[in-house]
Amino acid sequence: EDQRLTEETLEGYLLQYGYLQKPLEGADDFRLEDITEALRAFQEASELPVSGQMDDDTRARMKQPRCGLEDPFNQKTLK
Amino acid sequence: YLLLGRWRKKHLTYRILNLPSTLSPSRAQAALRQAFKYWSSVAPLTFREVKAGWADIRLSFHGRQSPYCSNTFDGPGKVLAHADIPELGSVHFDKDEFWTEGTYQGVNLRIIAAHEVGHALGLGHSRYTQALMAPVYAGYQPYFRLHPDDVAGIQALYGKKSPETEDEEEEISTMSPVTTKPSPMPNPCNSELDAMMLGPRGKTYAFKGDYVWTVTDSGPGPLFRVSALWEGLPGNLDAAVYSPRTGWTHFFKGNKVWRYVGFKMSPGFPMKLNRVEPNLDAALYWPVNKKVFLFKGSGYWQWDELASTDFSRYPKPIKALFTGVPDQPSAAMSWQDGQVYFSKGKDYWRLNQQLRVAKGYPRNITHWMHCRPQTADTNSFTGDTTPPTTDTILDTTPSTVDSFLD
Numbered sequence: 001e002d003q004r005l006t007e008e009t010l011e012g013y014l015l016q017y018g019y020l021q022k023p024l025e026g027a028d029d030f031r032l033e034d035i036t037e038a039l040r041a042f043q044e045a046s047e048l049p050v051s052g053q054m055d056d057d058t059r060a061r062m063k064q065p066r067c068g069l070e071d072p073f074n075q076k077t078l079k
Numbered sequence: 080y081l082l083l084g085r086w087r088k089k090h091l092t093y094r095i096l097n098l099p100s101t102l103s104p105s106r107a108q109a110a111l112r113q114a115f116k117y118w119s120s121v122a123p124l125t126f127r128e129v130k131a132g133w134a135d136i137r138l139s140f141h142g143r144q145s146p147y148c149s150n151t152f153d154g155p156g157k158v159l160a161h162a163d164i165p166e167l168g169s170v171h172f173d174k175d176e177f178w179t180e181g182t183y184q185g186v187n188l189r190i191i192a193a194h195e196v197g198h199a200l201g202l203g204h205s206r207y208t209q210a211l212m213a214p215v216y217a218g219y220q221p222y223f224r225l226h227p228d229d230v231a232g233i234q235a236l237y238g239k240k241s242p243e244t245e246d247e248e249e250e251i252s253t254m255s256p257v258t259t260k261p262s263p264m265p266n267p268c269n270s271e272l273d274a275m276m277l278g279p280r281g282k283t284y285a286f287k288g289d290y291v292w293t294v295t296d297s298g299p300g301p302l303f304r305v306s307a308l309w310e311g312l313p314g315n316l317d318a319a320v321y322s323p324r325t326g327w328t329h330f331f332k333g334n335k336v337w338r339y340v341g342f343k344m345s346p347g348f349p350m351k352l353n354r355v356e357p358n359l360d361a362a363l364y365w366p367v368n369k370k371v372f373l374f375k376g377s378g379y380w381q382w383d384e385l386a387s388t389d390f391s392r393y394p395k396p397i398k399a400l401f402t403g404v405p406d407q408p409s410a411a412m413s414w415q416d417g418q419v420y421f422s423k424g425k426d427y428w429r430l431n432q433q434l435r436v437a438k439g440y441p442r443n444i445t446h447w448m449h450c451r452p453q454t455a456d457t458n459s460f461t462g463d464t465t466p467p468t469t470d471t472i473l474d475t476t477p478s479t480v481d482s483f484l485d
Binding site: 017045046047061064065067073 | 081150152156159160176194195198204206208215216
């Protein structure tokens with residue numbers, strides 16, 4: 001449950017701030033590679049080690065207070 | 080930086096629709112107003128606050144539910160604020176945040192407001208984690224200034240600020256800085272002043288070294304180079320005095336005196352001082368007899384600007400007229416409250432209408448500057464701190480000299 005909750009929080013954050021984008025058609029679930037790519041973009045923009053994996057630093061960064069607008073750091077979603 | 084849009088005009092209005100509960104109204108308003116000044120000081124933008132009716136940019140606070148905003152907030156932490164891009168103009172803050180000013184506690188309203196105003200002007204999030212436009216709040220910074228990426232972004236949208244684009248109606252603090260390597264900047268909250276004066280339009284100025292700042296009830300304003308406001312004026316002044324009677328502002332340094340009307344130097348100045356001693360300590364205008372007083376050491380000169388003054392019986396002892404005032408004051412001024420103020424070192428004295436030092440003085444000048452680091456807001460005027468923002472502006476060289484006071 002905890003693992004699932006973390007995944008949902010992660011996807012929610014990446015989606016809310018423009019690192020992930022819901023596909024216009026097809027299933028709602030994200031492919032793992034999309035999530036990994038989005039997480040890498042977030043880690044790079046946050047000057048964290050870019051692993052594509054959730055770690056403590058990434059989690060801590062995602063908890064920091066911030067602006068509600070999206071980030072333009074995932075080139076694919078920005079396009 | 081990322082550009083998201085742009086206003087087709089450069090003179091914008093803004094309106095503060097409501098305020099947070101964790102800051103006094105004056106404190107919160109000062110923080111929000113300052114947020115605009117960061118941008119108008121680096122780009123040819125002007126912002127005029129309106130108290131009613133329509134405004135281009137509208138700032139408001141709402142919580143989880145808002146009839147006016149589809150983006151709800153989420154309580155303390157997480158999302159702090161959001162804004163629409165041009166030309167929509169809405170800027171919203173999460174009212175459930177602990178909004179503060181001048182302290183590391185809570186979330187600094189001024190910095191977040193400056194970030195959101197950046198969005199309202201068309202900037203997206205910056206890749207530089209230390210930039211104002213970075214998406215994540217980097218915490219309170221006492222000497223906050225815009226990051227070069229922020230400046231590059233706003234100037235990509237609206238161009239650079241140049242003297243020609245200045246508008247007389249503009250607030251002084253929006254004057255244009257050009258970033259050079261700053262000489263050491265004084266800390267307004269614990270510097271011995273060179274001079275102070277109640278200037279035109281009731282603004283209180285404090286001078287130290289190459290810099291000048293305004294003193295308001297919410298603390299020191301941003302630092303500017305003296306020459307950025309009064310072109311041609313050097314730093315490290317001896318004295319400064321504004322006379323409402325003549326509209327003249329006089330600055331004294333060494334054996335020279337500069338005269339300005341507003342911020343324009345009068346023709347023929349600077350001139351040489353020759354009937355009072357050089358290297359004055361302080362000067363003030365006393366509205367009771369409409370004369371200017373010049374101070375040096377233990378003596379003073381009383382000068383009638385509009386008549387030829389007989390200085391043969393001067394200097395007279397300071398103590399003969401100003402009871403309880405120390406010799407060699409570093410600055411002096413009459414203020415809006417009808418009292419006279421002298422400062423020396425880190426102390427200041429207040430004198431009543433009878434020019435007698437009031438009980439309980441001297442006090443520490445940080446009190447007068449409304450500086451009190453590290454505390455949450457208290458009521459305005461008992462002192463809190465808005466550490467200065469730091470803008471640095473080009474310097475200019477002094478011009479030729481004639482003689483004065485004849």
